[in-house]
Amino acid sequence: MRKAAVLTLAVVLVALAGATAPAQTPRAGGTLRAVFGSDPPTLDPAHATDTTSSAVIRQVFDGLLELDETLTPVPALARSVAVSPDGRVYTFALRPGVRFHTGRELRAADVKYSFERAARGKRPWVFEKISGAREFIKGAAGEIAGLRVVDGLRVELRLDRPFAPFLHLMAYDAAAIVPREEVEARGPGFASHPVGTGAFRFVSWRRDDQVVLERFPGHFRGPAHLERIVFRIIPAEITRFNEYRAGQLDLTDIPTGQCRSVQSDAQLRGEAAVWPTLGTHGLRFNVEKPPFNDARLRRALAHALDPTLIVERLLEGCVHPARGILPPALPGYSPAIRRLPLDRERARRLLAEAGHPGGRGLGPIPFNFNTNDLNQRIAEVLQAQLREIGIALELRRLDWAAHIKVVDDGSAVFFRQGWIADYPDPENFLTVLFHSRNIGAAGNTSRYRNPAVDRLLDEGDAMATGAARFARYHQAEQAIVDDAAWISLYHYSSRALVKRHVKGLERSALSSAPEFLAPLRKVWLDR
Amino acid sequence: MLFGITLLVFLLNAVALGDPARAAMGQRADPAALERLRRDYALDRPLAVQYATWIGRLARGDLGTSFREQRPVTEVIAERLPATVRLALAATLVAVVLGVAAGTLAAVRPGSVLDHALMGAAVLGISTPVFWLGMMLALVFAVTLGWLPVSGYGGGSLAHLVLPALTLGALHTGTVARMTRASLLEVVRQDYVQTARAKGLPERVVLGKHALRNALIPVVTVIGIGLADLLVGAPLTETVFAWPGLGRLLVAAVGQRDLPVVMGAVLVFALVYVVGNLLVDLAYLLIDPRTRRAAA
Numbered sequence: 111m112r113k114a115a116v117l118t119l120a121v122v123l124v125a126l127a128g129a130t131a132p133a134q135t136p137r138a139g140g141t142l143r144a145v146f147g148s149d150p151p152t153l154d155p156a157h158a159t160d161t162t163s164s165a166v167i168r169q170v171f172d173g174l175l176e177l178d179e180t181l182t183p184v185p186a187l188a189r190s191v192a193v194s195p196d197g198r199v200y201t202f203a204l205r206p207g208v209r210f211h212t213g214r215e216l217r218a219a220d221v222k223y224s225f226e227r228a229a230r231g232k233r234p235w236v237f238e239k240i241s242g243a244r245e246f247i248k249g250a251a252g253e254i255a256g257l258r259v260v261d262g263l264r265v266e267l268r269l270d271r272p273f274a275p276f277l278h279l280m281a282y283d284a285a286a287i288v289p290r291e292e293v294e295a296r297g298p299g300f301a302s303h304p305v306g307t308g309a310f311r312f313v314s315w316r317r318d319d320q321v322v323l324e325r326f327p328g329h330f331r332g333p334a335h336l337e338r339i340v341f342r343i344i345p346a347e348i349t350r351f352n353e354y355r356a357g358q359l360d361l362t363d364i365p366t367g368q369c370r371s372v373q374s375d376a377q378l379r380g381e382a383a384v385w386p387t388l389g390t391h392g393l394r395f396n397v398e399k400p401p402f403n404d405a406r407l408r409r410a411l412a413h414a415l416d417p418t419l420i421v422e423r424l425l426e427g428c429v430h431p432a433r434g435i436l437p438p439a440l441p442g443y444s445p446a447i448r449r450l451p452l453d454r455e456r457a458r459r460l461l462a463e464a465g466h467p468g469g470r471g472l473g474p475i476p477f478n479f480n481t482n483d484l485n486q487r488i489a490e491v492l493q494a495q496l497r498e499i500g501i502a503l504e505l506r507r508l509d510w511a512a513h514i515k516v517v518d519d520g521s522a523v524f525f526r527q528g529w530i531a532d533y534p535d536p537e538n539f540l541t542v543l544f545h546s547r548n549i550g551a552a553g554n555t556s557r558y559r560n561p562a563v564d565r566l567l568d569e570g571d572a573m574a575t576g577a578a579r580f581a582r583y584h585q586a587e588q589a590i591v592d593d594a595a596w597i598s599l600y601h602y603s604s605r606a607l608v609k610r611h612v613k614g615l616e617r618s619a620l621s622s623a624p625e626f627l628a629p630l631r632k633v634w635l636d637r
Numbered sequence: 638m639l640f641g642i643t644l645l646v647f648l649l650n651a652v653a654l655g656d657p658a659r660a661a662m663g664q665r666a667d668p669a670a671l672e673r674l675r676r677d678y679a680l681d682r683p684l685a686v687q688y689a690t691w692i693g694r695l696a697r698g699d700l701g702t703s704f705r706e707q708r709p710v711t712e713v714i715a716e717r718l719p720a721t722v723r724l725a726l727a728a729t730l731v732a733v734v735l736g737v738a739a740g741t742l743a744a745v746r747p748g749s750v751l752d753h754a755l756m757g758a759a760v761l762g763i764s765t766p767v768f769w770l771g772m773m774l775a776l777v778f779a780v781t782l783g784w785l786p787v788s789g790y791g792g793g794s795l796a797h798l799v800l801p802a803l804t805l806g807a808l809h810t811g812t813v814a815r816m817t818r819a820s821l822l823e824v825v826r827q828d829y830v831q832t833a834r835a836k837g838l839p840e841r842v843v844l845g846k847h848a849l850r851n852a853l854i855p856v857v858t859v860i861g862i863g864l865a866d867l868l869v870g871a872p873l874t875e876t877v878f879a880w881p882g883l884g885r886l887l888v889a890a891v892g893q894r895d896l897p898v899v900m901g902a903v904l905v906f907a908l909v910y911v912v913g914n915l916l917v918d919l920a921y922l923l924i925d926p927r928t929r930r931a932a933a
Binding site for chain 2: 148149151152157159160230231232233234235238247248249298299301302316317318319320342343344345346348349352353355356358508509510511512514515516518529532542550551552553
């Protein structure tokens with residue numbers, strides 16, 4: 111196994127490393143004034159579960175790999191990766207001479223420490239594909255058996271079975287590398303004073319006010335262009351917008367309901383940008399419980415709903431109407447997926463077939479959603495549309511913590527759920543949300559159980575990337591759509607305002623305003 | 638009373654839907670990690686034990702550890718307390734200065750155009766939603782005129798304090814103005830004021846020295862009660878102006894079911910209310926010599 115073949119992927123990684131030169135010569139210096147909508151709960155990669163935390167973590171830490179603008183994994187701390195022919199063993203060679211912000215040099219042992227630490231954090235699923243990880247996560251083993259330090263600069267990761275998106279996991283911020291001595295010296299305080307190898311080092315964090323980072327001159331790629339980054343924490347979107355207009359922020363999000371007016375505003379027009387991201391807003395049923403254990407009833411609802419009103423009126427056409435579950439910006443998306451079309455006659459027939467002609471005997475159906483203005487307005491549209499086929503919805507709004515509880519434990523029968531991909535692969539949508547292994551809090555809140563779909567997903571997850579693999583997901587996706595286990599409304603987009611002097615800000619499908627999640631070391635200010 | 642409040646908050650939280658461990662996990666929760674987190678948060682213990690532990694720690698001045706931030710609650714609160722106190726004091730100052738001035742001016746010529754204008758403004762101040770007023774002030778004075786910052790703490794600069802203090806103080810200014818006017822009109826009819834006038838004292842001295850001092854007693858009461866309004870209005874003002882105070886902390890903590898922080902913040906709010914009312918009682922002693930004699 112030591113003579114593992116270096117797959118073409120590794121060659122692609124190295125080839126992409128030095129690509130894409132910007133048209134203008136970047137200028138060094140200046141402070142980027144960025145903004146968040148909420149205080150990051152933590153700055154520790156092992157404990158983060160939200161995009162705000164990730165936005166800081168990605169500047170302060172590096173992983174073995176990172177994603178470029180096209181969402182391809184490219185080398186970061188790893189110089190190269192070799193994959194065994196059976197797709198089960200990954201050997202990462204680290205760059206020599208990489209230093210943490212403390213000056214200490216990076217070693218392969220840091221990778222093992224960081225991964226094992228994070229595996230017992232809040233996103234253990236990032237590591238669970240490694241042999242022996244499940245036992246370690248549950249506390250039944252003292253280390254992850256399949257995670258081996260080969261020498262000072264090489265680590266070997268052995269998987270139980272091949273897993274196509276594994277390199278994406280290695281580019282994910284939960285797999286960021288931390289220095290053991292700093293973590294141990296600071297204890298829980300590491301979450302408020304992070305130390306990594308990243309292009310920016312931590313300066314200060316005043317809770318609910320601002321996080322400040324500064325350029326790390328010793329970064330392995332050379333110093334970043336920006337001198338400093340200040341992330342202001344501003345909860346009200348209208349306040350963020352006002353700060354941007356007053357010239358106090360260099361970038362922000364477009365407030366709800368202002369997407370079109372901003373794009374027609376003489377001054378803001380050239381600064382507004384809307385691009386698709388990796389998310390889908392959907393409706394789900396608990397398919398185990400009456401009445402929606404009857405697929406005919408679920409299909410009846412799917413045929414009765416028309417998302418175009420929501421897309422065009424409520425969201426001003428600034429999002430993408432959905433056919434299937436996977437968003438168009440996701441690698442593996444298929445435009446051939448057919449949604450159950452708007453057809454109220456067919457909906458009525460299905461209702462009658464299910465024993466509820468004209469909605470009789472159904473009573474008001476509770477529809478659960480987490481409180482916010484948009485979700486409320488969407489729920490009202492759904493309520494009006496379903497009334498046309500005789501179904502009454504009873505709207506139940508709960509705050510997030512209560513909503514996720516009734517969704518997880520299966521007590522909600524019909525509810526909204528959005529999903530944003532953690533990494534750009536169909537597995538992160540379809541397997542997480544619909545595989546019977548993930549029923550409940552792990553992602554399959556529909557409690558959907560379809561052996562044919564399970565098999566397709568298992569095959570797809572293990573196959574090497576390519577058309578044959580994606581074909582498995584398309585088949586599974588169509589089966590789920592036809593079963594109406596999920597009704598897609600629209601795909602998410604990022605709606606951003608960026609000042610003209612901000613150059614080099616990536617607008618990838620993973621980068622969403624106001625947090626962006628883009629590598630800010632590439633950003634420079636032209637003024 | 639404080640214990641009653643903490644018990645009430647604890648029980649409300651116990652019946653509320655939602656689990657702090659689940660809320661901390663994001664959308665995709667690993668069952669093993671969830672279980673470990675519940676153990677770490679001591680959520681696997683009976684409610685009575687959880688509350689008794691909390692009270693036991695409180696007796697030693699320990700408010701526990703925040704679920705969300707994994708730091709001592711005392712630290713989490715202490716960080717935000719100065720910003721909250723600054724804002725509350727500034728808002729009170731706005732209310733007292735503007736309110737007493739407007740109320741006195743209105744009382745000088747009851748029924749005049751000035752009186753109607755001032756009292757109209759006072760009602761407007763009481764009834765304007767905090768969120769809307771904050772947004773309007775920011776739009777005019779920060780975005781359009783550029784005189785003041787839109788939002789933020791600004792490291793404690795005075796300029797950053799002006800708009801939040803005006804917003805939060807507005808509600809209260811109206812109440813103080815109306816109370817001052819009503820109270821002054823009442824006092825002006827008293828015999829000793831007539832006597833002062835008969836002695837030939839200028840109206841400025843009659844109103845300013847003799848009448849206002851007595852008229853202020855009910856006003857002070859209103860200010861004390863108004864502290865509660867300031868606490869209620871704080872989360873909204875802090876949200877509009879991105880002010881790093883306790884109100885926002887409390888709202889976020891409730892959302893996350895971060896019970897130790899919720900309990901700690903509620904306790905602080907309750908304490909502020911009690912201390913505020915104590916200060917009002919002390920102020921009576923200062924203003925009204927009769928209460929001093931009664932106390933002695």
